[in-house]
Every structure is written in structure tokens, then in C-alpha cells.
Amino acid sequence: MKLRGIVFKILALSLINGTSLWASLTLFSLGNYGPIVILLLTTLALDYIYLSKRTKASKWLIPGTILLIIFQIYPVLYTAVTAFTNYSTGHSVTRDEAIKGLIEQNTNQIEGGAQYQFKVIEEGSRRALLLTNTSDGTFAIGDEKSLAPIDSGEIPLGWKEISQENLRESDYQGWLTNLRIPIKDSRIIKVETFETAAEYKYVLRYDSGREVMVDIDSGEVLKEQDGAFYYIDGTEMEPGWRIWVGFQNFTDVVTNERIRGPFFRVLIWTFAYAILSVLTTFILGLLLATTLNTPRIRGQRVLRSILIIPYAIPGFLSILIWAGLLNDDFGMLNRALGTSIPWLFDAEWAKVSTLLVNLWLGFPYMFLITTGALQSIPSELAEAAEVDGATPRQAFTKIKLPLLLVTIAPLLIGSFAYNFNNFGGIYLLTGGGPAMNDSDTAGATDILISYTYKLAFASGQGAQYGLATAVSIIIFFIVASVSALSFRRTRALENLN
Amino acid sequence: MSTTYKIRKRYRHKVWWRYPIAAAALIFATMPLVWVIGAAFGPAGLTTQSVIPRTFALDNFRALFSDENVPFVTWYKNSLIICSSAAIMQVAIATFAAYAFSRFRFKGRRISLVGLLVLQMFPQLLSLVAIYLLMYRVSLIFPAIGTGSALGLILVYLGGAMGYNTYLLKGFFDSIPKEIDEAAKVDGATAGQTFRQIILPLAVPMLAVVMLLSFIGLLNDFILASLFLQTKEDYTLALGLQAFVSGQYEQQWGPFAAGALLTAIPVIVLFQFLQRYIVEGLSAGSVKG
Incomplete structure (x- = not known):
């Protein structure tokens, strides 16, 4: 047992060290020195932690921590940095790389x-x-x-x-x-x-003494501005390079007319979508929970099992299925209702559709948690109220509902935060569409996160990484402050009781 | 006396209205599924489907498996491999970390726990662009783990392992009496042995549920997968089925429905089996706390 453990440890560490050495050599041959330092330090730390007798907790924590640092903490920092640059198609390289590219391509x-x-x-x-x-x-x-x-x-x-x-x-x-x-x-x-x-x-020559780009034939010195070279007649030379733009991506959202309109339209709809999603699913879930949470209903277990089926189906699948059911020409919903509503192709109807589909996906969750919370409220409370002469309605609104809200408020906030960034619920159903006149990126049902995705990966104007990361950070601050505020409010609510 | 009688009488005529609501909810919950089943077993093509399914044919399943442009089996396999390996490793990582947080007292423990919680405010979804740019640059040097590779995608999934699950499992480990560990320690067991032989067996049902939830979560991922898997043969079910139906529902609705059923049924069955545990897990945060 012990021996097997030691052999396994030695083999695993050799494998890690070997891989890291090989990767370092590859990086070295490419002249990529920064990552080598990090790689070797990490490997040394791993060796120390697993060979030393003095490290205890770290042995258990280190695998997850390394992955966490690379794929969660670093991306967060990189997002924060990128938001202050003009990183985009045409501005994706360093100045030196851009100069080299400009000379060789022209x-x-x-x-x-x-x-x-x-x-x-x-x-x-x-x-x-x-x-x-x-x-x-x-x-x-x-x-x-x-x-x-x-x-x-x-x-x-x-x-x-x-x-x-x-x-x-x-x-x-x-x-x-x-x-x-x-x-x-x-x-x-x-x-x-x-x-x-x-x-x-x-065509071009770089004068490294004066740090300027020169047109060889005419001798004209190109103007350098916003991370690109320009001729005096205004012709921009592609590619440009990444530069710091300060808060420009953030101020653009408010001041740049091309971005401001679509951005605020998307922002308002994101709030509406998240709030309405929580409200509709909660109300339906609560209605069903109060209706079914009584021993007098027959077949309760079967009912419950069937009602949570929408929750059991993988979400992406449900959404794709709904996209088919909502098809205006051939979809089953229009056929069953005998209507020809453009569920997905009209700006307003598409919004209704996203909420409808989210209601279907989300009400079982609310049903489950409200049922759980209702059952945990001692029945004596409501009974005592009724003995004191309260109507069942009063017992519900004055006693049960406040208690219920206190227990599930954190989950409602969680649901809001989830729906605020419910990429799948929008993108898989409508693709953010239908398209709107004011923007070639933001469609009628786009929420901030799908707008971000499109800005970075599917925009008509190439990748706009700088703007996209700035919007990500705006999303973060909105969700974080809403959560923080409501948690404080709910704590106040708890103290009241 | 009279009050109890009054209450009972009130309840009696309170029951009937619950049935219509239950019935409406049942229809709302199941109708889409009924239509999908109808479409899957119906004749090929969307235009001929009736509101109430009447036919039973396997044409759509045949079409799904014979269409060379739609490697459904490959997608299924990819999803199983990527999601189950990532789910297993995610849970393993979270379990190790949770064990350390639950059983060891070390410098920086509190700070790390708070830090983990704070980090959950910035989900990977929000640093999507950064992850893509990082992994794209990696792919230029090490194609095996950069964008375009399933391995890279799994690595990124693992980056999110130390989060919510760690908390959940730490809570669970905390509920196992520490005396058990100490007894084992007195008998000469190392921390590793205590973990393997005492804690782990107790945690198996819990780990199974957490793993299933992780698996379903990963199965649902579209956004990260779309950045990493770029050819049809590499797609997962989420990417494949989306590409399959987008834009051509008329022709593909039947085979799509067949594929959707084949994807959904195993998950629904598993879910029904584990329903009790899942519901407990869902409400654990709110009701008990």
C-alpha cells in the first residue's frame, strides 16, 4: 500500500516535470520567455509541496488552486486589463509587430x-x-x-x-x-x-531613430494616432496595434452615439428579462406549491415527478425544442392555437417567447424550493392565526408569505443573477434577434452577455475585444451591486422577524 | 369544537379548485414533450405533424443515424467523454479542497474561503473573451491544449471546479464527526488513509449527486464549447444539435426530435432516481440555513 503510493507519486511527479521541461524548451525555442519562468516556478512549487513533509493542506488544495489561477483569476485580471485597451480586429498586435507587418505587407x-x-x-x-x-x-x-x-x-x-x-x-x-x-x-x-x-x-520604411513611419517614395512622414498610422490624406494603414485608451470603452457606452442607443436598449431589456423571469417563474411555482402542498390532493408524488420534468431536461435541449415549437410557419404552438403569430421574428413577440420559454424551464425549480420552504414553516403558526380569527387568505399573506420570502430571498437573488447572464436562454432561442435598425450587433432580444459574445465573436465589424470586456465588467458591477444590496435588505428583513 | 368543525368544512370545498390548476400545469409541463415524441415517431417532415400524435414510425431515427452530415453518434460520444471526464475531475478537485478546508487548520484558510466566494461573483462566462484570447495564444504554441481542442475545453472547465461544489462538500464533510478521524489517527492512519477509507465511503452518495449535477451543467454548456470546438466532428450535443436545426426546422424537425429524445431520456431517468437528493441539495442552502 505504502510502496504503491510512493511509486505512484514518483511517476506522477516525473511526468509533470518532464512535460513542463519539454514545454519550457518549446517555449524557449520560440523566444517566449515570460511563460517559462511561471511554468518552472509552478513545477518547483508542486515538487516541493508533494515531496516535503511540512506541507499538509497544500497537498490537497494545490491542483484546484493552479487551475483556478490559470482559468479563473488570470482571465478576470486579463479582462480588467483588456477593457482599457482598443484590442480589436485591426488592433490586435503590439506596435513592433504592426510595424513589421505594415512594412512587409505593403x-x-x-x-x-x-x-x-x-x-x-x-x-x-x-x-x-x-x-x-x-x-x-x-x-x-x-x-x-x-x-x-x-x-x-x-x-x-x-x-x-x-x-x-x-x-x-x-x-x-x-x-x-x-x-x-x-x-x-x-x-x-x-x-x-x-x-x-x-x-x-x-512602400514604407521605419525610421527607428525618430520612431516614425516614412513613405519611401514621397518621403512623407505618417501620422501616428489611436494605435494606427495615417497618411495626411486620412488613409489608415492596417494593421494598427493595441494601445491604452483609458476609460474610453466605458465612456463610449454613454457618449458614442453608435453604441449608446443599442447599449441602453440592451441594458433595459436585460433588467426586464431577468426581473420578469424571476417573477413569472416564482409566481407560477408558488401557485403550484400552495395548490399541491396539501395531503388532500391525490397522486401528489406522481404529479410532482411529472411537474419537474422540464427541469430534468438539459436546458439547451429544451430551448432548441421550443425554438422548433415556436416556428411561425410550421411550429406546433401556432398550429395548436390556430394562429400565425411570428413568435421569433417580431421584436415584441420574440421577447414574449424568451420569457415564455424561461417560464417553462424555470417554474419547476421555483415549485421545488417554495414547496420545501412551505413545508418547513411550522403549521402551528397558520393554525394559530386562524384560531385568532384570521381568514386563510390573511394567514397566507401575513404569516406564510413573509416567512417564505425570508427563506428563499437568497435563491431569488441567485435566480436574478443567473437570468441576468442567461446566455443560452436568449442565444439558443432567438440568436438575440430579430435584428434591429439601430445596430448591426445588438438584436431585439439580446441581453448584455449575448451582446458581449457578439461584440467579441460574431459582430459585423470584426472582433471588438476591448468594448466586449468593458461590457463584461459593467455586467459584473451591476450583478455584484444588486446582490450586495439585496443581501443587506434581506438581512434587515430577517432581523425584523 | 366549533372552530375545528369550521376549519374542516372550509377545507372540504377548498380542494376541488386545486385539480384544474394541477391539470393546467401538467399540460403546460408536458405538452412540448408530447409534441417532441409525436414528431420523433411521426412521419418525416414537420408539415404533417398533428397536434395529438397518432402515428408510430421510426423513419426519423433512421434518418438521424444515416445522415452523413449529422454525426449524431459522434456528438453523443463527445458529450459523454468531455462532460463525464470533466465532471469526475471537477468533483475530485472540489472534494480534495473541501476535505482540506474541513479538516485542516492552516494559515490563510479563512481568507481563501472568502476569496473563493468572492470569485464566484465573476463567473467564467464574464471572462469569456480573456479565456479565448489566452487559449488562442496557447493553441499557436501547444495545439493539443489550446482552442480547437477538447482537452483545452476540459482544462477550462476544471478552472471552475473550486467554487460552489467545494462549499457544498465542505459543509457535508463538516457534518461528519471529527472524532472518527481522530480515532483513525490514533490507530496510525495518515490523512490520505483516513480520507480514502473513512470519509470517502461515507460521501459516495453525495458525490454521485454532485457529479450528476456537474455533468448536466457541463452538458448544457454552449458558449465555452463554441469557442473551443470548431469542426463538426468535434462538436458536443449542444453545439451539434444547435447547428443541426438552426435555420432549417422544416426539414430537420423530425430527426432533431428523435435526437432530442435520445439525449433527454437518460438524463430524465437519472433525475427521477436521484430526485430526493437533488431536491434536498436545492433547498439545503435556504431552508436549513
Whole structure:
């Protein structure tokens, strides 16, 4: 037993150390030094914790803690940082990367310049082009660093040619597309097809002394603004880079007219959706709980088992099923009612649909918790009230309901917080749609979290990570403060009783 | 005397109105399901389905399994593998942590417990963009654990393991008398042995329920999965079925309903078995506290 434990520990630690070493070497070869430090420190900490006799609790806590730090704490911090940048499509790299990209991507073919045919040759990990100048018949070998003339078109000793088929592999394709063989000054050779290349020249040059971008032909110094270079005529050069924008993403939400309208529409609907979801499910759940919570009803157990079926079905499935039932042409609901209501394709009806579906999904939960809470209220209380002459209605509203609210208030707040971010309930049913005129991103039923998702991953204007993370943070503050406020209120309520 | 009589009399005519409400609720709760069953066993195509199912055919199941563009079995398998492995590991991690919080007294214990609670205010859903950007960058260097890989998705799921479940299980461990541990310790058992041979056997039913709830929670995940799994063969049921029906309900409604039934029934059955435990867990926070 003991021996087996030690063997297992040694094997597991060796595996972890080996993997971490391998990963460090991979990172080192890519020049990615920051993560190596973190990786090695983490591995050392793991070794210490599991080999030392002095650590007790840490042995049990460390696996979860490491995962928590990487996938929960770090993302929270990174979200907070990104919200203050302009991170988006077109502004996704650093300034240096953007400069390199701008120089390499902006090239013009030189009129009357040389044309080449080439073969890709390889020696070990070195790659090069064996070039044949089609106009004068001379030969040369070129790679990222230099172009060297050679006497014959024979493949040099030790090198081997890569076949045309293999060139289609993404690895070679990527290399060929990015290959710039320097000739002299700003002139380069650039690949045009899998067999031909031609002479090009760079449009832009970076003056590292003055830290400015210069147009080589005209000598114009480009203007640098908001993380991008501009010509004086206003032409923006893509890509730009990430810069700090301070609170701009947050102020945009209030001041930028393109964002303000849709944002506040979404914000109001998010509150309406969350509050109405809690209210409707709670009222129906409470109604059913009070109706069925009496021994005088027959078949109570069966009834209960059937009533919680909607809760037992995986939520995503229920929503997809409802999306089918609500189909305006073919859906069963319209057919059963004999109507042709555009459940999902009219802005107002779509909102009704999301609430209806959420009611179906959520009432069993409320039914279960209110039943539980009602049963925990001593029946003597209500009976005493009735003896004192209270009507059943009074006994319910004055005695049972307040007690019930006290016990389940935290769960109602939890339900509000859940529905405030109920991505599936919206996105799987309507996709946030139908589309609205004021925005190409936010649809009629979008709530903040689905709006965030669309801003980052499915917007008509590319990924807007900076704005999306800013909205995430706004969501956090709303949910956190609503929770904090209501918890204080409920505690006050408890003290009253 | 007269009061009791009055109460009893009042109750008698109070009962009848409960039945219509119960009946309406039953219809509301089950109608969608009846329609799905009808569609699944009905003839192919949405346009011919009747409000009350009358036919029984297996065409839709056949269509679902024979359609090469819809690798339903693969999705089912992916969901089972990803969600069950993540659920098992999530519960394992949460159990270890809960055991430590329940049985050890160490520096930073209180602060860690409070910190965990505070962190729950910022669910992974809100740091979605950051998780994506992190894992996208990882995928460029280590494709096996970045975006595009199920393993990466599982890792991200595990990041959320030390949360609510840890609290739930800590509460449970706290309810097991400490004297049992101490007796074992006197007999020379290590912390690991006490955990394995004494605490764990007692916790099995609880762990089963927590695992099932985690599993269902993961099965429901659409948003994280959509960022990680990008090809049809890698999809989970949530991604696959969504892609399957979006936009073409007319043609796909029948086979979709068949797939939905095959997905829902095992979960409903499990749920009915564990109903008692689940309901207890649900109300534990409110009623007992």
C-alpha cells in the first residue's frame, strides 16, 4: 500500500516535470520567455509541496488552486486589463509587430523588374529558393537574409528539392507567402505563385531613430494616432496595434452615439428579462406549491415527478425544442392555437417567447424550493392565526408569505443573477434577434452577455475585444451591486422577524 | 369544537379548485414533450405533424443515424467523454479542497474561503473573451491544449471546479464527526488513509449527486464549447444539435426530435432516481440555513 503510493507519486511527479521541461524548451525555442519562468516556478512549487513533509493542506488544495489561477483569476485580471485597451480586429498586435507587418505587407511590383522561376530547396531546417532569372538566365539562392548568385541551376550538394505537392502544405505555404528576399535598399523578391517570383519594393520604411513611419517614395512622414498610422490624406494603414485608451470603452457606452442607443436598449431589456423571469417563474411555482402542498390532493408524488420534468431536461435541449415549437410557419404552438403569430421574428413577440420559454424551464425549480420552504414553516403558526380569527387568505399573506420570502430571498437573488447572464436562454432561442435598425450587433432580444459574445465573436465589424470586456465588467458591477444590496435588505428583513 | 368543525368544512370545498390548476400545469409541463415524441415517431417532415400524435414510425431515427452530415453518434460520444471526464475531475478537485478546508487548520484558510466566494461573483462566462484570447495564444504554441481542442475545453472547465461544489462538500464533510478521524489517527492512519477509507465511503452518495449535477451543467454548456470546438466532428450535443436545426426546422424537425429524445431520456431517468437528493441539495442552502 505504502510502496504503491510512493511509486505512484514518483511517476506522477516525473511526468509533470518532464512535460513542463519539454514545454519550457518549446517555449524557449520560440523566444517566449515570460511563460517559462511561471511554468518552472509552478513545477518547483508542486515538487516541493508533494515531496516535503511540512506541507499538509497544500497537498490537497494545490491542483484546484493552479487551475483556478490559470482559468479563473488570470482571465478576470486579463479582462480588467483588456477593457482599457482598443484590442480589436485591426488592433490586435503590439506596435513592433504592426510595424513589421505594415512594412512587409505593403509592397509594389517594380515595373520592368526581374522575373524569376524557383524551386524550394531544403537542408535540415534551413529553407531557401533556387531562383532562375527568366530574363537573363542567371541563377541565385535566396532566403530571408540574403540573395547570393550561383553559377549553375544545379541543386547544391546536401540540399534537396521540395516537390510541388508538398509545397501545398500549410507549413510551406505560410513560409512562401511571408518570404521577403532582400536585394538592395528597399528592393526585395517576393513569391507570386508556387513557381514564380518577382522583384518588388517596400512602400514604407521605419525610421527607428525618430520612431516614425516614412513613405519611401514621397518621403512623407505618417501620422501616428489611436494605435494606427495615417497618411495626411486620412488613409489608415492596417494593421494598427493595441494601445491604452483609458476609460474610453466605458465612456463610449454613454457618449458614442453608435453604441449608446443599442447599449441602453440592451441594458433595459436585460433588467426586464431577468426581473420578469424571476417573477413569472416564482409566481407560477408558488401557485403550484400552495395548490399541491396539501395531503388532500391525490397522486401528489406522481404529479410532482411529472411537474419537474422540464427541469430534468438539459436546458439547451429544451430551448432548441421550443425554438422548433415556436416556428411561425410550421411550429406546433401556432398550429395548436390556430394562429400565425411570428413568435421569433417580431421584436415584441420574440421577447414574449424568451420569457415564455424561461417560464417553462424555470417554474419547476421555483415549485421545488417554495414547496420545501412551505413545508418547513411550522403549521402551528397558520393554525394559530386562524384560531385568532384570521381568514386563510390573511394567514397566507401575513404569516406564510413573509416567512417564505425570508427563506428563499437568497435563491431569488441567485435566480436574478443567473437570468441576468442567461446566455443560452436568449442565444439558443432567438440568436438575440430579430435584428434591429439601430445596430448591426445588438438584436431585439439580446441581453448584455449575448451582446458581449457578439461584440467579441460574431459582430459585423470584426472582433471588438476591448468594448466586449468593458461590457463584461459593467455586467459584473451591476450583478455584484444588486446582490450586495439585496443581501443587506434581506438581512434587515430577517432581523425584523 | 366549533372552530375545528369550521376549519374542516372550509377545507372540504377548498380542494376541488386545486385539480384544474394541477391539470393546467401538467399540460403546460408536458405538452412540448408530447409534441417532441409525436414528431420523433411521426412521419418525416414537420408539415404533417398533428397536434395529438397518432402515428408510430421510426423513419426519423433512421434518418438521424444515416445522415452523413449529422454525426449524431459522434456528438453523443463527445458529450459523454468531455462532460463525464470533466465532471469526475471537477468533483475530485472540489472534494480534495473541501476535505482540506474541513479538516485542516492552516494559515490563510479563512481568507481563501472568502476569496473563493468572492470569485464566484465573476463567473467564467464574464471572462469569456480573456479565456479565448489566452487559449488562442496557447493553441499557436501547444495545439493539443489550446482552442480547437477538447482537452483545452476540459482544462477550462476544471478552472471552475473550486467554487460552489467545494462549499457544498465542505459543509457535508463538516457534518461528519471529527472524532472518527481522530480515532483513525490514533490507530496510525495518515490523512490520505483516513480520507480514502473513512470519509470517502461515507460521501459516495453525495458525490454521485454532485457529479450528476456537474455533468448536466457541463452538458448544457454552449458558449465555452463554441469557442473551443470548431469542426463538426468535434462538436458536443449542444453545439451539434444547435447547428443541426438552426435555420432549417422544416426539414430537420423530425430527426432533431428523435435526437432530442435520445439525449433527454437518460438524463430524465437519472433525475427521477436521484430526485430526493437533488431536491434536498436545492433547498439545503435556504431552508436549513
